[in-house]
Amino acid sequence: MRERIIYLIQQYYNNRSTREELEELMNIIQTGEQDGEIDKLMQGFYEEIKHDVSAEKKQTKRMLQPAISAEKNDYNKPSVVIMRLWPVAACLCLAIASATFFLLSDHTKQGSEMAVVKKFTDKAEHKYLLLSDSTQVWLNASSTIDYPETFGKDKREVYLKGEAFFEVKNAAESPFIIHTGTVTTIVLGTSFNVKAYEGQEHVTVSVKSGKVQVLKQNKLISTLTKGQETKVSKMNGPDENEEVNNDLVGAWQQGYLSYEEVRFADIISDMERVYNVDITIRNEQLKGVLVITAFSRDIGVKRALEILCKLTAAKLEEKGGQYFID
Structure with missing residues (x-):
């Protein structure tokens, strides 16, 4: 086993790993059975490349494909079951892993003025929203969304801080517009994800189906389709x-x-929101390291941080419910 682990780590640090080898390494790390051996080997390889100028770029990109055991169709399973118990939309709470999605529907008429609805999530909380046009929104942790109680005929506009996944009801005559600071996303009918947390350098728009236009300061900069x-x-x-x-x-x-x-x-910031914990990066050089990986939220914050630290040859310390990374 030791020889196999050495081989996998060598492939990893030299950016020669096949997808199967990367998944094998991730599985070994996740089991935790070889932690001591892996720690020694990873640290040894890290010390070797740290003094190698030609390997500088390799230290800034850790390429590891997701080792997810779920079948492809698992991603398409509905995460919320909506039931009509009464003529008025009901609120149904379902526990999913460590978070909860909420179906929320507000029906308060305020004369001729259009009421604005504001929804937000705390750390480690998700919400499911059904808008007046039947658009579905999944709001991620530490996020805020503002939208009118009832959309107008010409356009549908919402304002987002944080992250949300949208499944927009198609309506060619009424574009759906998401405002995230200076970045605007315009769609007619599609499913996509928008990530726009404060403190992060980018607003990220990812399209699962359909077509999306992205504008910056009212100037079109990109038109995205499925998988872009x-x-x-x-x-x-x-x-x-x-x-x-x-x-x-x-x-x-x-x-x-x-x-x-x-x-x-940015990954550590996500960990803080998802698990509602405080994490401090004491090694400034680690902050800019680019990482490619994926794991289930169910493994817990400690195991997730252990995996991230192994991939970057960092050290993790837990003290009083807080985590410190060197």
């Missing part, structure tokens, strides 16, 4: 378009945390 993603800089940095695994778009709904070349610091 754009990362729009909130400042003056470059915008990035790329192909993505369509099965992983909005996978957080089913309890999977998936990352493709995401900054270590």
Whole structure:
């Protein structure tokens, strides 16, 4: 077994791993049975490449494909069951993993004025929303969304801070518009994910089906279709378009945390929101390291952090319910 682990780690650090080898390494790490041996080997390889100038780029990208055992169709299973118990929409709470989705429907008439609905989530909380046009929204942790109680005929507009997955009801005469600061996403009928947390460098739009237009400061910068993603800089940095695994778009709904070349610091921010914990990165150099990985939320924050730290040769310390990474 030791020889096999050495081989897998060598392939990993030299960016020569096949998908099967990457998944095998992830499975070994997740079991925890070889933790001591892996720690020694990973640290040894890390020390070797740390002094190798030609390996500098390899230290900033840790390429590891998701080792998810679920079948492809698992991502398409409905995460919420909606039941009509009364003529008025009911509120149904379902426990899913460690989070809960809520079906919320407000029906308060306020004369001729259009009422604005504001919904938000705390850390470790999700909400399911059914809008007046039958558009479905899954709101991720630490997020806020504002929308009118009833949409007008010409357009449907919402304002988002944080992350949400949308399944927009098709209406060619009434575009659906999501405002996230200076970035605007326009659709007619499709399913897609928008991630726009404060403190992160980009607004990320990923399309699962249909077509989406993305604007920055009212200027069209990208038109996306199924399996495509754009990362729009909130400042003056470059915008990035790329192909993505369509099965992983909005996978957080089913309890999977998936990352493709995401900054270590941004992943840690997600961990804090998802698990409602405090995590401090004491090694500043780690913050910019790019990571590609995925794991189930059910493994818990400690195991998730252990995996991330192994991939980046970092050290994890737990003290008083808080986590510190060096």
